[in-house]
Amino acid sequence: MLPMAFTPRITPNSSESTLPSFLFLFSGSDILIRRSDAHPEIPITADLPGLALRTVYFGSLHGRSCYAAELNGGLPACPSLSMVGLRQLYGRLPDQTYQAAGYGRQVAQWDGDHQYCGRCGRPMQNKADERAKICSGCAAVVFPRISPAVIMAVLRDNRILLARSTRFKKSRMFSVLAGYVEVGETLEACVRREVKEEVDIDVRNIRYFGSQPWHYSSALMVGFTAEYAGGEIAPDLTEIAEAGWFTADDLPDIPGWGSIARQLIDWFAEGGRNKRKGSR
Ligand SMILES: [Zn+2]
Structure with missing residues (x-):
């Protein structure tokens, strides 16, 4: 097999040492990239000489060692290097590189916290x-640390329950409901509790849909579908500003491609009949 894929590891394999190492350098949720012909690339360690960093090895990408670090202080001025939000790079970095970046961010943050x-x-x-x-x-x-969270498409006849978060003051984006699992709670109980708390709706027939690591908050999003079982929508106004039932041909603004939220909404829009998609 060609050494193309990203392979998480805890120590470098001997064949990696002959090639320059990638440096995944983070500042909060931003990552350092090198712009090359408008395509973002991950810098190599030689791009940043003399920068005092605590690096942590986390795997191999294209046969090269991957190191992650958190920036503590300023970055040397260099026109070809810039910090960009990791989420903005989805679809702009090759999938394997993006996967490595997400993994590296979680490892670097965990390393710094402990x-x-x-x-x-x-x-x-x-x-x-x-x-x-x-x-x-x-x-x-x-x-x-990985924090499990549930995310669910609640269906009522041919409509889906979508809600607008209070966190997005200016955005008119609606999405499926989601929330973190509490200590001692099953995933299914969490689905029922979150839907009840956020919009006062009861659900039944909760089925697993798929999962997605959510690197930005070290969460594991576990997707479910569920059926409406009772109640009238009453947004809690703390987390949810407004919510409603939408048909497939009358959807509001919804999350971009690549999130499990979007996969759930697409699954509904396609009739909910197709095989449930697996994890990305
Ligand atoms: Zn101790």
């Missing part, structure tokens, strides 16, 4: 055999 033990305060060290850190004092182990 330099010291949350239990005893001593330095943490990388575990040699898995993506985890172990405390040099009390041996506490921490793994990268």
Whole structure:
């Protein structure tokens, strides 16, 4: 097999050392890119000489080592390098590169958040055999945090429930409902609770649809479909500004291509008959 795909690893494989390494450098949700003929590229470590960074190895892309780091301080002025929101690069970077960038962001953030033990305060060290850190004092182990969240298409006859978030003050975009899973809760119970809390609707016949890692918030979005079971829409006005039932030929502004929210809405618009799509 050609070494094209992104392969997560915890230590570099010996064949990677002969090629320049990629540097995935993050500042919040932005990533550093090199512009080359209008196409964004991931810089190599040699593009940023002398920058003091704590880098973490996280895998191999096109047979090259991938390192991630968080920028702490300014970036050297260089016209070909710029910071861009990671989400804006969806569809502009090759899929494998985008996947590596999302993975790298989560690893870099986790690495930065766990330099010291949350239990005893001593330095943490990388575990040699898995993506985890172990405390040099009390041996506490921490793994990268993934927060499960549910996202659901609620259908009533030939209509879908879509809502507009209070977070998007100027946007008229509507999407399916979503929310984080609470401690001790099943995914199905979370679907029922979130729909009830956000719009006061009861649902039944909850079915798994697919899942998507959501790198921007270290979430794992778990998609479901559900049927309306009762109630009248009453937005909570805290998270949801307005909500309604929409037919496939009368959809409002909806999320862009690439999100599981869009996959759920497309599935509904296609009649909900096609095989449920798997994870991306
Ligand atoms: Zn400790």
